[in-house]
Amino acid sequence: xxxxxxxxxxxxxxxxxxxxxxxxxxxxxxxxxxxxxxxxxxxxxxxxxxxxxxxxxxxxxxxxxxxxxxxxxxxxxxxxxxxxxxxxxxxxxxxxxxxxxxxxxxxxxxxxxxxxxxxxxxxxxxxxxxxxxxxxxxxxxxxxxxxxxxxxxxxxxxxxxxxxxxxxxxxxxxxxxxxxxxxxxxxxxxxxxxxxxxxxxxxxxxxxxxxxxxxxxxxxxxxxxxxxxxxxxxxxxxxxxxxxxxxxxxxxxxxxxxxxxxxxxxxxxxxxxxxxxxxxxxxxxxxxxxxxxxxxxxxxxxxxxxxxxxxxxxxxxxxxxxxxxxxxxxxxxxxxxxxxxxxxxxxxxxxxxxxxxxxxxxxxxxxxxxxxxxxxxxxxxxxxxxxxxxxxxxxxxxxxxxxxxxxxxxxxxxxxxxxxxxxxxxxxxxxxxxxxxxxxxxxxxxxxxxxxxxxxxxxxxxxxxxxxxxxxxxxxxxxxxxxxxxxxxxxxxxxxxxxxxxxxxxxxxxxxxxxxxxxxxxxxxxxxxxxxxxxxxxxxxxxxxxxxxxxxx
Numbered sequence: 001x002x003x004x005x006x007x008x009x010x011x012x013x014x015x016x017x018x019x020x021x022x023x024x025x026x027x028x029x030x031x032x033x034x035x036x037x038x039x040x041x042x043x044x045x046x047x048x049x050x051x052x053x054x055x056x057x058x059x060x061x062x063x064x065x066x067x068x069x070x071x072x073x074x075x076x077x078x079x080x081x082x083x084x085x086x087x088x089x090x091x092x093x094x095x096x097x098x099x100x101x102x103x104x105x106x107x108x109x110x111x112x113x114x115x116x117x118x119x120x121x122x123x124x125x126x127x128x129x130x131x132x133x134x135x136x137x138x139x140x141x142x143x144x145x146x147x148x149x150x151x152x153x154x155x156x157x158x159x160x161x162x163x164x165x166x167x168x169x170x171x172x173x174x175x176x177x178x179x180x181x182x183x184x185x186x187x188x189x190x191x192x193x194x195x196x197x198x199x200x201x202x203x204x205x206x207x208x209x210x211x212x213x214x215x216x217x218x219x220x221x222x223x224x225x226x227x228x229x230x231x232x233x234x235x236x237x238x239x240x241x242x243x244x245x246x247x248x249x250x251x252x253x254x255x256x257x258x259x260x261x262x263x264x265x266x267x268x269x270x271x272x273x274x275x276x277x278x279x280x281x282x283x284x285x286x287x288x289x290x291x292x293x294x295x296x297x298x299x300x301x302x303x304x305x306x307x308x309x310x311x312x313x314x315x316x317x318x319x320x321x322x323x324x325x326x327x328x329x330x331x332x333x334x335x336x337x338x339x340x341x342x343x344x345x346x347x348x349x350x351x352x353x354x355x356x357x358x359x360x361x362x363x364x365x366x367x368x369x370x371x372x373x374x375x376x377x378x379x380x381x382x383x384x385x386x387x388x389x390x391x392x393x394x395x396x397x398x399x400x401x402x403x404x405x406x407x408x409x410x411x412x413x414x415x416x417x418x419x420x421x422x423x424x425x426x427x428x429x430x431x432x433x434x435x436x437x438x439x440x441x442x443x444x445x446x447x448x449x450x451x452x453x454x455x456x457x458x459x460x461x462x463x464x465x466x467x468x469x470x471x472x473x474x475x476x477x478x479x480x481x482x483x484x485x486x487x488x489x490x491x492x493x494x495x496x497x498x499x500x501x502x503x504x505x506x507x508x509x510x511x512x513x514x515x516x517x518x519x520x521x522x523x524x525x526x527x528x529x530x531x532x533x534x535x536x537x538x539x540x541x542x543x544x545x546x547x548x549x550x551x552x553x
Contacts, residue, residue: 022517026355028358029514031507034347034513037066037346037350038347041062042499043337044335046058048323048337050224050322050323050325050326050336051226051322051377056296056321064299067369070350070357072353074302075370082299083299085228085373086228086230086384087227087229088226088229089292090119091290092118092120092288094112096112096285096288098110098116098249098283099285100253100281101284102256102280108253115245115246116243116245117218117244118241118243118244119287119289121194121234122235122236125289126286126287126288127241127287129283129286131283131284133277135160135162135278136161136254137154138268138275140163140164140201141167141188141192154274154275157197158199160198160201160283161196164209165186166180180446180447180448181448182448185452186244189201189203190239194238194239199239200241201239201241201243205217213490215494216494219324221244223324223377225377226296228383229293253281254278297381298372298381298384299321303363305367306360306362307365310364311365313395314366314367314395315396315398315523317368317369318371318402319346319349320381321342321371321372321373322373322375322376323498324336333496336498337498337499338498339407340492341493345403348405349402350369351517352513352516352517353369367524368391375403375454379456386458394546395549397524397526398466399458399463399464399466401454407504407506408470408481408503409475409476411511412438412471412475414470414471415440415469416440418466419439421466421536422533423531424464424465425466431518437515440471443472449469462532462543462545468516470512484503488501
């Protein structure tokens with residue numbers, strides 16, 4: 001018996017010795033280590049972590065404290081931990097009404113929040129629109145590479161553009177079929193309205209075209225909005241307001257012009273589409289807004305690589321630390337705790353940071369942990385870092401962005417937004433396969449997730465980036481469990497319901513974070529920096545940034 005025990009002990013020691021250093025450290029990423037920061041950040045004490053609030057201040061203090069606890073240096077050039085993000089906050093009076101006029105009479109009054117959302121787009125305190133003409137411009141897209149122009153040289157100065165959400169999807173040969181490109185994003189629609197000299201723009205909301213319900217629009221845009229201070233592209237813009245209109249209100253609007261909304265939405269799918277004036281109708285709207293200067297903050301920590309030739313190159317992990325804060329009460333609860341979005345992602349990056357610090361002597365490149373603020377108000381924290389980088393983008397090997405995690409149990413698969421677009425995707429896929437898991441592309445390419453989180457700000461600077469999402473093939477769960485998860489996510493997204501609940505099972509999050517930790521380790525020690533595939537839209541920017549970084553050495 002003693003001999004058998006000795007053999008078993010030797011075998012156990014042998015297996016332990018065979019484990020790689022990264023595997024040993026990864027095993028310290030557990031359900032308990034992941035839950036701890038989530039419980040803190042998603043508590044009512046943090047008031048929903050909204051930009052420019054006491055809740056944000058508490059979040060910043062907590063993140064800096066944790067990085068110091070792990071022995072991780074500040075990631076700013078002077079060794080500090082925070083980067084101020086100068087913002088201008090805008091709050092719009094919620095008593096506004098859109099008035100639709102015909103023949104000198106007001107025939108529709110659409111109410112703020114329930115029927116429409118709008119805000120001054122030129123940073124004015126008072127906006128007044130008096131009986132401006134309305135023109136439906138389809139998707140409002142100009143794409144020379146697709147031989148597509150929805151405007152057809154129409155004079156749209158001083159008019160209100162009514163725009164279909166998303167981008168064309170009927171033809172798989174156009175706009176990558178059902179995949180939503182930047183052309184389908186609301187910010188593109190607003191940019192085109194400015195370019196056309198329009199007085200205002202209203203995007204027609206439908207749940208399928210947006211990927212979320214009207215409540216998400218109303219909750220998101222009724223809060224204080226923020227802009228980067230000094231952004232001259234919007235100050236003094238000819239476009240006085242941006243906004244959204246519900247499908248129901250849009251239906252009434254089109255019917256009053258003798259048109260059917262569904263017919264016009266369908267017409268926009270054609271390259272031959274031409275702008276459609278909503279004849280006989282005009283729009284009046286008065287908006288009031290107040291402003292305040294407010295700094296958000298990014299939190300940065302860095303673990304420096306040990307290779308003198310490579311340690312000026314960085315892998316960046318990003319996670320946004322902000323959420324929606326306090327909004328209108330629902331059954332007495334007004335705090336949007338943001339447990340999944342994105343206390344979970346912050347916890348994942350904190351756990352990775354602690355692990356890489358332990359492995360520091362074995363890391364060739366450096367790793368930057370970038371907890372960005374103001375994501376929920378337009379990716380402004382990551383946008384500011386991208387425009388004022390602490391590491392030259394040409395010296396950043398890759399970005400792994402963690403925004404929301406799998407909190408519902410183990411899966412056989414994992415979804416990767418950005419699948420197949422760069423070598424970061426290839427690394428993650430290879431490691432997943434070694435662990436018996438399959439990496440899948442975005443199952444909802446029509447929702448444009450690649451353009452909806454902080455990795456997009458870095459990708460625009462040429463940095464190869466991916467945005468992992470939860471898998472869908474759950475292990476050891478009852479029949480119909482995926483449908484339950486889907487309904488939970490729909491109900492909880494950007495609402496007061498985003499809290500830790502009885503369905504949470506962090507075994508899947510453990511599985512995923514260990515996978516990203518391993519992938520990051522390999523990227524940090526790879527023989528070369530990561531790259532985009534040759535046909536990718538960000539490939540050229542990547543080459544330009546690498547060249548600029550080399551010329552500055």
